[in-house]
Each structure stands twice: as structure tokens, then as C-alpha cells.
Amino acid sequence: MSRSEPDRAGGAARKGRVVRGAGGEREAAPDPVVSTVNLVKIYQNGGVPVPAVRGVDLRVEPGEFVAIMGPSGSGKSTLVHMLGGLDVRTSGEIWLDGRRADTLGESAWALLRRQKIGFVFQFFNLVANMTVADNVELPALLAGASPRVARERREHLLGALGLTDRAGAAPAQLAGGEQQRVALARALANRPSLLLADEPTGNLDSRNTRDVLRLLGEVHRDGQTIILVTHDARVASLADRVVSLLDGQIVDDGAVGAARRRPRGTAGDVVELRG
Amino acid sequence: MRPFLLALLAKEPAHGYELKQALEQIFGSAYPSPNIGQIYVTLGRLEKDGLVRAVDVEQPNRPNKKVYHLTAAGREALDAWADEPTEGPRVRDEFFMKLVLAPMTGISDRMTLINRQRRHYLALMRDLNELAGRTDPADRVALLLIEGAMLHLQADLDWLDRCQEDLS
Ligand SMILES: Nc1ncnc2c1ncn2[C@@H]1O[C@H](COP(=O)(O)OP(=O)(O)OP(=O)(O)O)[C@@H](O)[C@H]1O
Ligand SMILES: [Mg+2]
Numbered sequence: 001m002s003r004s005e006p007d008r009a010g011g012a013a014r015k016g017r018v019v020r021g022a023g024g025e026r027e028a029a030p031d032p033v034v035s036t037v038n039l040v041k042i043y044q045n046g047g048v049p050v051p052a053v054r055g056v057d058l059r060v061e062p063g064e065f066v067a068i069m070g071p072s073g074s075g076k077s078t079l080v081h082m083l084g085g086l087d088v089r090t091s092g093e094i095w096l097d098g099r100r101a102d103t104l105g106e107s108a109w110a111l112l113r114r115q116k117i118g119f120v121f122q123f124f125n126l127v128a129n130m131t132v133a134d135n136v137e138l139p140a141l142l143a144g145a146s147p148r149v150a151r152e153r154r155e156h157l158l159g160a161l162g163l164t165d166r167a168g169a170a171p172a173q174l175a176g177g178e179q180q181r182v183a184l185a186r187a188l189a190n191r192p193s194l195l196l197a198d199e200p201t202g203n204l205d206s207r208n209t210r211d212v213l214r215l216l217g218e219v220h221r222d223g224q225t226i227i228l229v230t231h232d233a234r235v236a237s238l239a240d241r242v243v244s245l246l247d248g249q250i251v252d253d254g255a256v257g258a259a260r261r262r263p264r265g266t267a268g269d270v271v272e273l274r275g
Numbered sequence: 276m277r278p279f280l281l282a283l284l285a286k287e288p289a290h291g292y293e294l295k296q297a298l299e300q301i302f303g304s305a306y307p308s309p310n311i312g313q314i315y316v317t318l319g320r321l322e323k324d325g326l327v328r329a330v331d332v333e334q335p336n337r338p339n340k341k342v343y344h345l346t347a348a349g350r351e352a353l354d355a356w357a358d359e360p361t362e363g364p365r366v367r368d369e370f371f372m373k374l375v376l377a378p379m380t381g382i383s384d385r386m387t388l389i390n391r392q393r394r395h396y397l398a399l400m401r402d403l404n405e406l407a408g409r410t411d412p413a414d415r416v417a418l419l420l421i422e423g424a425m426l427h428l429q430a431d432l433d434w435l436d437r438c439q440e441d442l443s
Contacts, residue, residue, distance in 0.1 A: 069393075071437070071439065071440050231433070233397060233400045233428060233432045234400060236397055236400075237397045237400035238401070238404065242394070244393065246440070251386060251439075252390040252394075256394065256397045257394065
């Protein structure tokens with residue numbers, strides 16, 4: 001549990017720590033991709049304060065895949081929105097790649113998102129009057145990719161998510177699960193070093209979930225950092241680490257271990273796994 | 276095991292080893308391979324209850340083998356099994372009992388119990404993911420069984436969230 005662990009919280013989270021290398025010389029550990037210090041968000045609801053995030057210290061290292069779980073209303077969306085600069089924190093600090101980010105203005109955040117953050121919204125947010133293909137290519141083009149590179153990347157992503165034949169459709173013509181996969185493809189178009197995804201499989205059946213899981217596995221192997229909000233235990237079980245929120249606070253934070261030590265079994269184990 | 280064997284014998288008479296092979300073939304890797312001794316014990320009981328009838332068949336240079344046939348009473352028992360609703364999943368979950376009872380005694384607090392259990396369920400889910408990954412995609416029965424186990428686990432996790440909200 002990280003909350004009481006000074007290593008993951010407070011001042012140590014701000015800057016890359018200096019650690020001893022194998023040879024005893026001092027070398028700088030890479031900065032965490034994300035680190036927050038006592039992060040708080042209080043919404044005002046008709047003058048009534050609604051605390052959504054209450055003092056979160058979270059540190060995510062480069063290449064880590066972190067799942068955020070917790071009941072509805074526990075502050076998961078609010079937290080990732082703040083990490084992506086889509087919502088302003090009430091107090092506390094946000095550091096991205098060792099730089100203070102919570103004090104940035106809107107245009108600086110927009111630039112950051114274009115350069116290194118891919119964001120998948122819980123409710124998609126696709127551009128309504130553009131085709132699926134254009135929705136996915138746009139971020140790459142905005143970030144300066146050539147039209148050919150943007151097109152190839154789009155073709156790869158739509159293919160991996162089973163959406164090739166929907167490329168010419170408008171978002172409104174798509175089923176919820178299709179829009180959701182388009183939103184994921186769009187977020188990955190730039191090969192962002194940080195993917196923030198809010199319930200990216202919330203509307204998918206198990207076959208489409210499998211496609212998304214495969215793509216996330218690919219992204220993870222490529223070394224991109226993933227912070228993903230999910231209720232789906234299949235998705236969460238693939239993460240290196242699961243952070244559980246309750247009432248805006250982290251109540252558990254740890255690696256997903258192996259259930260039991262045993263030789264690689266066959267599917268015959270299922271009956272015993274569940275028995 | 277009893278109704279499974281009756282169902283296989285309704286298709287055609289068979290000896291014990293053929294029944295074992297049929298079960299393995301139908302369920303693929305999704306089901307633990309049945310123990311041959313257990314099959315013979317079950318067949319013996321079914322015979323005693325009059326649900327199957329054993330016929331000795333001579334084999335050259337080998338002991339006789341017993342081929343089992345379904346009887347009319349066996350057919351009736353099989354129909355009854357197929358027609359009756361099957362028990363749903365258990366709700367008197369052992370973890371839930373622990374969650375309610377353990378804090379009363381001061382042995383452990385609920386938050387710790389729930390967090391530990393969540394990690395355990397997620398680790399089981401990871402195992403199931405790996406199992407699905409190395410199961411032959413053509414093995415539909417095995418994959419459906421794995422998916423069923425995953426959906427049950429998901430429900431257990433959702434329930435854990437509810438417990439955490441309401442009991443902490
Ligand atoms: N714009 C807003 N104005 C006022 N209150 C808000 C706003 N957005 C969220 N909240 C409140 O903040 C709390 C946390 O909401 P949040 O959307 O972060 O939860 P969540 O964990 O993402 O839930 P879900 O699993 O349902 O998506 C809730 O009590 C919610 O009502
Ligand atoms: Mg949400």
C-alpha cells in the first residue's frame with residue numbers, strides 16, 4: 001500500500017532520484033512519467049462542495065501499465081482527467097516526466113497532449129462531422145506526421161480493432177462499442193508515450209474486448225506507459241499494478257501477482273480454479 | 276458423473292474406456308480428464324440401481340469386456356436430469372462469511388480482507404487469461420468454459436466493490 005510509503009509520495013516523487021548504479025557510481029533514475037502529490041479535486045455543485053479526489057499520491061514509472069479500479073463515483077474519471085489536463089485540480093501537484101504540470105495553462109496542456117498523451121474518454125468524444133478515418137488520422141496530422149504515415153498508422157489501428165470496413169462511416173452511424181474502439185484508435189494514433197484511458201472496454205462484448213486487450217498488450221510491449229480506468233477484471237488483470245480508489249482516496253495499490261505456483265496447466269484447470 | 280455417463284450411453288452402448296475417451300473428446304482440455312477407476316465405480320452403481328445393464332463380450336486371448344447399455348429406467352432418469360432446472364451459483368460465499376464474521380472477533384479489518392481478496396481474484400483472472408491464450412481457438416467448449424469462469428469472477432469482483440462501499 002503506497003499511501004504510507006514515503007517512496008511513492010511527497011518530495012521524493014518530484015524529481016528523478018539519484019540512485020547508486022551497479023558500479024557504485026551515482027546515476028539518475030528516470031523521472032516517473034506521472035507523479036502526483038496530495039492531489040485534490042473538489043467540485044462545486046450549486047455552492048455545495050463535492051470532494052471527488054481527496055489527497056492522491058500516485059507515482060507511475062516509464063513503461064508501467066497501471067489499472068485504476070473502484071466503485072462508481074470513487075473519483076477515477078476525475079483523477080485521469082486531471083492527469084491529462086482536462087480538469088483543473090483544486091490543490092496538490094501534478095508532475096509529468098519530471099516537470100510541474102498542474103500550473104500549466106490551457107495551451108501548454110494542449111501541446112502536451114498533442115505530443116505525448118493519448119486520451120480515451122469514457123464517453124468517446126469523437127468529432128461528429130468527420131469520418132472514422134479522419135477522426136483517427138487527425139491527431140497524428142496535428143502532431144506533424146506526414147499524411148502517408150498518418151494513414152498507415154490509422155489503417156493498422158482500425159485493422160487491429162476490427163474496424164477497417166467502418167473507416168468511411170460517421171461516428172453517429174456506429175454502435176457504442178464501435179465508437180469506443182475508434183476513440184482508442186484515435187488516442188493511439190500518435191504513439192503517445194502516455195495513454196490515459198477511461199473505461200476503454202465498457203461497451204464491448206468479449207470478442208471486441210479481446211481485440212482491445214491484444215492492442216493494449218502491443219502498446220505495453222512497445223514501452224508506452226498506460227494508465228487505464230476499468231471495471232473489467234480481464235483488462236485489470238493484464239496490468240502490472242492495480243490502484244483501487246474509494247471515496248476519492250487510494251485504498252490499495254499493488255502488483256497483480258500469480259494466483260498460485262503451479263506448472264502450466266491446461267484448460268482442464270478451469271473447473272478446479274473455480275471449484 | 277452419473278448423468279454424463281447415462282447421456283453418453285443413450286447415444287450408443289460402450290465399455291468403460293470408451294466412455295472416458297468420449298468425455299475427453301467432447302470437453303477437450305476444458306474438463307479434468309476423468310479417472311478410469313471412478314468411471315468403473317460409477318458404472319457399477321448405475322448397474323446396481325438398474326439404470327444400465329452390462330453385457331459380457333468375449334475377446335480373443337483377453338478377458339471378457341463389459342459393454343454397458345442404457346435401460347428404460349436409465350432413460351427415465353436421464354430425461355428427468357435434462358428437464359430439471361440446474362442449481363445456480365452459490366451465494367453463501369465463504370469469503371462473505373469471513374468478511375462479516377472476522378471483524379467481529381477483531382482478527383482482521385474489512386478493508387484489508389477486501390483488498391487481499393481483490394488481488395486474489397485478479398490473479399485468478401490473469402491465470403484464466405493465460406489459459407485462454409494457450410487454448411486452441413478451435414476448442415469452442417473449452418473456451419466457453421473459461422469465459423464462464425471469467426464472468427463469474429467479474430461478478431465476484433463487482434460484489435466485492437459493493438461490500439467495500441457498504442461495509443467500510
Ligand atoms: N462536473 C462535475 N460537477 C460536479 N460533481 C462532479 C462532476 N464530475 C464528477 N462529479 C462528482 O465527483 C465524484 C467522482 O466522479 P467521477 O466521475 O470521477 O467518478 P468515477 O469513479 O469515474 O465513476 P464511474 O465509475 O461511474 O465513471 C462523484 O461524486 C461525481 O458526482
Ligand atoms: Mg468515470
